[in-house]
Amino acid sequence: MPMPDPRIDAYIARQADFAQPILNELRARVHAACADVEEAIKWGAPAFLYRGKLIAGMAGFKQHAAFNLWLGKQVVEANAALGQGMGQYGRLTSPADLPAKRETTRHVHAAMALVEAGGAARAVSAPKPPPSLPDDLAAAMATNAASQRTWDGFPPGKRREYAEWITEAKRDETRARRVAQSVEWLAEGKSRNWKYAKC
Structure with missing residues (x-):
């Protein structure tokens, strides 16, 4: 049984x-529906994989949470009442908004079946x-230690x-101009798209 990802614990906290x-x-x-589920962080939020393929994800927002089944239209019946918000379960503001456990189990099993049927679910790249x-x-950062420290501390995506x-x-x-601006922002500890970080 795969180990829980501590990044998801931190995300939820x-x-x-x-x-x-x-x-x-x-x-x-x-986890109850799929003993072999693997946890990951995709697009900054918790994700669940089965046999290396994404089957579901969840996220928390300021006023609601969401659960998204990958290829959800193939595993969840159309329900207009659930269409308000991201994911097949709509805007979740309390555990009472969740469908019955057996419904979630059925949805996860359907997503797993898609994977087993030949990988209809999208593979994680x-x-x-x-x-x-x-x-x-590199030359510009050589004269600015603060920018170099920020660069070295950034994950590959922010460097990219x-x-x-x-x-x-x-x-x-x-x-x-872009090199000069980059060195300035890096020295301040900012990512390239820092202006949009709180949107």
Whole structure:
């Protein structure tokens, strides 16, 4: 039986008080329905995989939580009442909003059957290789220790955002401006898309 992912424990602990019991219950239901489920973090939220393929995910928001079955239209009957919010279970504001446990079990089993039938569920892509550090950014960071520390502490995805932003510049002047801006933001500990982090 796969081990629980401690990142999911941390994710749930960061959520609003109303969301924590919902997310804990959903997690328990998925594990009860699928003994071989693997946990992961995808798109910044808890995800559940079966035989390496994504079958479900869940997330907490400011005023609701959501549960999303991958290829949900194939495993959950259409229900207009559930169409309010992300996922097949709609906006979840308390555990009472969840369907009966047997329904969740049936949905997880249907998602597993899709995987067993030949991989109808989408495969989780292999991780991208770490981005290469553009030479001009490396040179600029060599004179700014704070920016280099931030870069070194960033995960590959955040590094990739900066690297791609710089290498996609079409003109030398644009690239130079982007390098200078990157060093400034990195020195302040900011990710490339820091302006949108609280949206």
